[in-house]
Amino acid sequence: MHAPVPPRPEPLVRIDRVSKTFGAHRAVDGVSLDLEAGSFLCLLGPSGCGKSTLLRLLAGFESPEAGRILIDGADVTGLPPHRRPVNMMFQSYALFPHMSVGRNVAYGLQGLGLGRTAIAERVADLLRLVRLEGLSERRPDRLSGGQRQRVALARALAREPRVLLLDEPLGALDRGLREETQGELRALQRRLATTFVVVTHDPAEAMTLADRIAVMDRGRLVQAGSAADLYERPESRFVAGLLGDVNLIEGRLGGGRPDGRATLETGFGALVAGAPEAALGPGEPVVAAIRPERVALLAGPGEGLQGTVTDAVFLGDRIRRQVRMRDGTLIRAASPVSADPGAGPGTEVRLAIPPEAVRVLAP
Incomplete structure (x- = not known):
């Protein structure tokens, strides 16, 4: 007999068919999403897709017209922000300029009934956590952008929320500091095992930070999964183009093969692909999504799709x-420098593309 499959734990957060409208604009349209305790989720999408509105609905700063939000099994849909086990760190950081670093962090502890000594100890612990020891008496205007970001993070963590919400938390940082802070934020989340939900429009940032990404478009959740899931197995043209460089090749679906794979008829030849993502029949227009690193260049005569190199760009670890x-x-x-075929512009080449690298999508 097979051992019984243990039931999946209840999600810490359940967003159940939530919608929000501003005038005639449907900002969030029937979104359902579960978050496990201790997970790191990124809401990803272009400006105006509804990700920040969804974050504000979680925080309690907006109320949905339809749907429910549950945290730890309790319906918090109608509760104000201060009665939810969440806290939010705003993009602007919203630090009090007239207060020291220590007083900014201590502000988040007000209303908990703690004594002065307990508050001082908690502030010291938080500043150590975000590596700001010794800066308790400084004002925000004497800090770097990265330090101000960490003060805001410490203040948001002060009340030990079950869920920490972060709206574009790294948007104000320059590229070098942003990349450094991404690693710090990820390490901090793992150490605390607090559930983090981050809004970003930067796919690279989402892939660096999150163990799960929820992609939104025009108010709807279009796909959710790990960075590898979304990158390797996009379910739509939109998701394929959002996460990394991709070739989107239009064609028509050919007949089925005995091995269950599909063929894609294009103007330059036939591609063998995996099974289509949607219920599509022979002759229907489709799009093949192929990542550049899955396209191999072969020199000399032989089988393969024929083409001519028109451009070659050195990108450090690879040549595109x-x-x-x-x-x-x-x-x-895209070829790794260590295995580069050395084909310059004007070179006749053959392309080899494995079937598992060809994702057939609806147009």
């Missing part, structure tokens, strides 16, 4: 080439 196919279609291929 553009290949013009016989019908004019341009395909990008």
